[in-house]
Amino acid sequence: MTTEIASLPWLPRPPADFRQRCKELDPRGAASELRRLSSFFLDERHSHLIASALRRVSNSGARLEGLTRVRLAILSNSTTTFAAPAIVAAGLRYGLQIEVVEAEFSQVFQEALYPDSQLYRSKPDMVLLAMDHRGLPISPCPGEKETARQIVTRGLTEIEGLISAIRGNCRATVILQSIPGVVWPTFGNFDSALPGTLNRLISELNILFVERLIPQGILIADIANLAATVGIGEWSDPRSWNLAKIPFATRFLPLYADQVARVIGAAYGKSRKCLVLDLDNTIWGGVVGDDGIDKLVLANGHPTGEAYLEVQRAALALHSRGVVLAVCSKNEESIARAAFREHPEMLLRESHIAAFQANWEDKARNLRTIAERLGLGLEALVLLDDNAAERDLVRHALPEVAVPELPDDPAMFARTLLCAGYFESIAFTEDDRKRNEQYAANALRARLAEDSTDIESYLRSLDMTIEIGSFTQIDRQRIVQLINKTNQFNLTTRRYTEEDVKQLEYDPRVSTFQVRLRDRFGDNGLISVLICRTAGTDWIIDTWLMSCRVLKRRVEHAVLNVVVEEARSRGLKRIVGVYIPTARNGLVKNLFEELRFGLLDRVGLEESWALDVSTFVPFAVPLEVKRQPPPDRAAAL
Amino acid sequence: MNEDIYGKLTEILRDVFDDDSIVATPQLTANDVEAWDSVSNVRVFVAIEVEFGIRFSNAEITQLQNVGELVELIERRRVQ
Structure with a gap:
C-alpha cells in the first residue's frame, strides 16, 4: 500500500x-x-x-x-470550486456537516467590505481566508531591505484589514491560511540569504500571521507547512494555475481539504482525546507472550527496534500535550505489564497509561471498557494496531473509533499516526498540560470508590474544594474549549467562539461563572461553566456544562447553591433552566428535576424549568466552596 | 488494453456526472453530455490523471476532439 x-x-x-x-x-x-x-x-x-x-x-x-452544521464561507483570490466538495467530504470525517459558500471569484475585498455582500448574507459560522501569493501585493525586491520590510508590513495590514472587516460585519470565526513558498530561485542558493526575494517575503509574512493574528483569536490553517511536508516542487503546479487558477496540484485536493476540516473540527471540539495502543508488533517488535521480554525488538541502534521506539516517542509527545494514553491488547496482563516495567528500552511506562486492558476478550469490548473507565465517548478514541484483521473488526463493530491503516513497515507507523490529524488542536492550555495527571488521579479515585462503602463518606474523603468566579481573560481559552467540546453534561450545547465569550464578559445583562475543582489527588482545573442572562427578574441559564471527569461529585449542587445566592443578592426572583436534548446529553435529562426545579414549559423536545429563589434551600454538599468576588464592572471599564 | 481504458473512462465519467447511463465510446464528445462544461472538464482530467498516473499539458487537453483521441493520448502517455 x-x-x-x-x-x-x-x-x-x-x-x-x-x-x-x-x-x-x-x-x-x-x-x-x-x-x-x-x-x-x-x-x-x-x-x-x-x-x-x-x-x-x-x-x-x-x-x-x-453531525454539527457549519456554514463555511471561502474568500479566495484563486479557484475554490474544486476544493469545496473535498472540504465537505472531509468535514463528514470530523463529524461536521459543512455547507460551503463560495464568494465570487477574485472578489475578496468587495465581499469583505460591503456589509450586504453575499458573504454576510449567508451568515457564515466560519470564514476561510485562502489567499494565494499571486493575488497579494508582494512583488520581489531582491536586495532592498527597507522596501522588503514595507512590503511585508503592507501585506499584513491588508490581511488585517480584511479580518477586521469580516469581524465587523459578522460573527464568524476566521481561519487564515499560511502561504506556501514557491519554486522561484532566481538567485539559486543565494535566494534565502537575500532580503526581498519572493520566498523571503512569503516566509516573513507567515511568521507575522502567527505572531500577530493568533493572539487575536484567528485560527491558522498551516498550508505552508503542508506544502513543505509534501514538497513545494510537488505542491505547486503551474499547469493548474494557468488552466483554472487552481492554487496547487489537484492531486493534493483531498489532503488540503482534510487539513482545513481538521481545523474546523478542532474549533468545534471534534478532535479525539485518547490514543489506544495495541502492544505486540505495534509499540514493540515481537509477541511478548511467545518471545519473552528479552527477545522483544526494541532498541536504539537496531533498525527495526528504532522504528518501535519512534512509535513510543510519538505516543509520549501526544501524552505530554494532553492526549490520554490507553492499552488494548490480546495478552496476559501480568506479562504485558512486566514488559512495561522491566524492558530497559521502554519509553512508555505504566504511569503513562490511564487504562490498561490486556486480556483475551475481543477488542471492541475492551475499547468500550476503556471509554467507560475514562469517561470518554467512543468518538474520542483512536486505536493504533498493526493487525489488519483487528482493525477491520473494530471499524465494523465501533465505527465511532478512528482506526488508522498502517503500512507493513513499522518505520512508517509514527509518521502515519501523526499525519492523520486525529488530535488537532487550536490552543495549548495549562489544563492540557495537566490532563494526564487528572486521568491518572481519576483511576485512583475509582479505586478508592471501590473501597468506600457509602458514597457520602467517599466524597468527603476526597477533600474537594471548588472555586467559583466570573470568566477571566486568562481562562478564556479554556472556557471556549469547554464550551465547544463538552457534549454530555451540557444542558443547551450552545457553542460560542472566543469573540462571543469576550463579549459575554462585558455584557451587563450577562453573568458568567467558571468553576475550578481541587481534591486530594490534585487540581482538576477549570471544569464547569455557567452563563446566565437577566430577563426582568428571571435569570435564564443560557449555558451550563461540566467536564465529565468530575461527574457524580455533587459539584452541580454546590454550583447551584452559589448561583441562587448570587441571584438573591441581585434581587432576582427566579432561575430558569433550559434543557435542549441532543444525541449526547441524555446524562442531564433529569438534572433540573433532581435540583428541585419545576417544569415550566415544553416546546417540542426543548424543556424549560424554574426555581423560586426565595424558597430555595441550599443543598448540603460534601465539599468546600470558595467564592471569588464578582468583577467590578465599573472598574473594568 | 484499449477496452480497459474505455472501461475506466466510463467509470470516471459516471462518477463526475453522477450518471450511470454514460458510456465512453470513441465518438463521444463533451457536447453529447449536457453537464460537461469547463468546470467538469477540469474534474474529468483531474480524475484521469489520478486514475492512470499520468499528466497532460494544457495544450494537449484543449486540442482533444473526442474520447477516441483521449484514449490514444492516454495509451501513448502510458507507454512513455
Missing part, C-alpha cells in the same frame, strides 16, 4: 460500489452511512459524489443526528 501523504494512507481505500452507496443513501440513518463513507480515502470524484449525496439528503429536510 502507498505511504504517500497525498493519498492519506491512514484511511482505507473506498469500496468499488461507492457511487452506488451515495446514490442509494436513505435519509433515515443517513448520518451514520455518510460518516462511514467519509472514513475512506476520497479523491476528487468520490468527494463530489458524497457532497452531492449530502446536499440531497439535507435538502430533503432529514435531520443528520450527531
Whole structure:
C-alpha cells in the first residue's frame, strides 16, 4: 500500500460500489452511512459524489443526528470550486456537516467590505481566508531591505484589514491560511540569504500571521507547512494555475481539504482525546507472550527496534500535550505489564497509561471498557494496531473509533499516526498540560470508590474544594474549549467562539461563572461553566456544562447553591433552566428535576424549568466552596 | 488494453456526472453530455490523471476532439 501523504494512507481505500452507496443513501440513518463513507480515502470524484449525496439528503429536510452544521464561507483570490466538495467530504470525517459558500471569484475585498455582500448574507459560522501569493501585493525586491520590510508590513495590514472587516460585519470565526513558498530561485542558493526575494517575503509574512493574528483569536490553517511536508516542487503546479487558477496540484485536493476540516473540527471540539495502543508488533517488535521480554525488538541502534521506539516517542509527545494514553491488547496482563516495567528500552511506562486492558476478550469490548473507565465517548478514541484483521473488526463493530491503516513497515507507523490529524488542536492550555495527571488521579479515585462503602463518606474523603468566579481573560481559552467540546453534561450545547465569550464578559445583562475543582489527588482545573442572562427578574441559564471527569461529585449542587445566592443578592426572583436534548446529553435529562426545579414549559423536545429563589434551600454538599468576588464592572471599564 | 481504458473512462465519467447511463465510446464528445462544461472538464482530467498516473499539458487537453483521441493520448502517455 502507498505511504504517500497525498493519498492519506491512514484511511482505507473506498469500496468499488461507492457511487452506488451515495446514490442509494436513505435519509433515515443517513448520518451514520455518510460518516462511514467519509472514513475512506476520497479523491476528487468520490468527494463530489458524497457532497452531492449530502446536499440531497439535507435538502430533503432529514435531520443528520450527531453531525454539527457549519456554514463555511471561502474568500479566495484563486479557484475554490474544486476544493469545496473535498472540504465537505472531509468535514463528514470530523463529524461536521459543512455547507460551503463560495464568494465570487477574485472578489475578496468587495465581499469583505460591503456589509450586504453575499458573504454576510449567508451568515457564515466560519470564514476561510485562502489567499494565494499571486493575488497579494508582494512583488520581489531582491536586495532592498527597507522596501522588503514595507512590503511585508503592507501585506499584513491588508490581511488585517480584511479580518477586521469580516469581524465587523459578522460573527464568524476566521481561519487564515499560511502561504506556501514557491519554486522561484532566481538567485539559486543565494535566494534565502537575500532580503526581498519572493520566498523571503512569503516566509516573513507567515511568521507575522502567527505572531500577530493568533493572539487575536484567528485560527491558522498551516498550508505552508503542508506544502513543505509534501514538497513545494510537488505542491505547486503551474499547469493548474494557468488552466483554472487552481492554487496547487489537484492531486493534493483531498489532503488540503482534510487539513482545513481538521481545523474546523478542532474549533468545534471534534478532535479525539485518547490514543489506544495495541502492544505486540505495534509499540514493540515481537509477541511478548511467545518471545519473552528479552527477545522483544526494541532498541536504539537496531533498525527495526528504532522504528518501535519512534512509535513510543510519538505516543509520549501526544501524552505530554494532553492526549490520554490507553492499552488494548490480546495478552496476559501480568506479562504485558512486566514488559512495561522491566524492558530497559521502554519509553512508555505504566504511569503513562490511564487504562490498561490486556486480556483475551475481543477488542471492541475492551475499547468500550476503556471509554467507560475514562469517561470518554467512543468518538474520542483512536486505536493504533498493526493487525489488519483487528482493525477491520473494530471499524465494523465501533465505527465511532478512528482506526488508522498502517503500512507493513513499522518505520512508517509514527509518521502515519501523526499525519492523520486525529488530535488537532487550536490552543495549548495549562489544563492540557495537566490532563494526564487528572486521568491518572481519576483511576485512583475509582479505586478508592471501590473501597468506600457509602458514597457520602467517599466524597468527603476526597477533600474537594471548588472555586467559583466570573470568566477571566486568562481562562478564556479554556472556557471556549469547554464550551465547544463538552457534549454530555451540557444542558443547551450552545457553542460560542472566543469573540462571543469576550463579549459575554462585558455584557451587563450577562453573568458568567467558571468553576475550578481541587481534591486530594490534585487540581482538576477549570471544569464547569455557567452563563446566565437577566430577563426582568428571571435569570435564564443560557449555558451550563461540566467536564465529565468530575461527574457524580455533587459539584452541580454546590454550583447551584452559589448561583441562587448570587441571584438573591441581585434581587432576582427566579432561575430558569433550559434543557435542549441532543444525541449526547441524555446524562442531564433529569438534572433540573433532581435540583428541585419545576417544569415550566415544553416546546417540542426543548424543556424549560424554574426555581423560586426565595424558597430555595441550599443543598448540603460534601465539599468546600470558595467564592471569588464578582468583577467590578465599573472598574473594568 | 484499449477496452480497459474505455472501461475506466466510463467509470470516471459516471462518477463526475453522477450518471450511470454514460458510456465512453470513441465518438463521444463533451457536447453529447449536457453537464460537461469547463468546470467538469477540469474534474474529468483531474480524475484521469489520478486514475492512470499520468499528466497532460494544457495544450494537449484543449486540442482533444473526442474520447477516441483521449484514449490514444492516454495509451501513448502510458507507454512513455
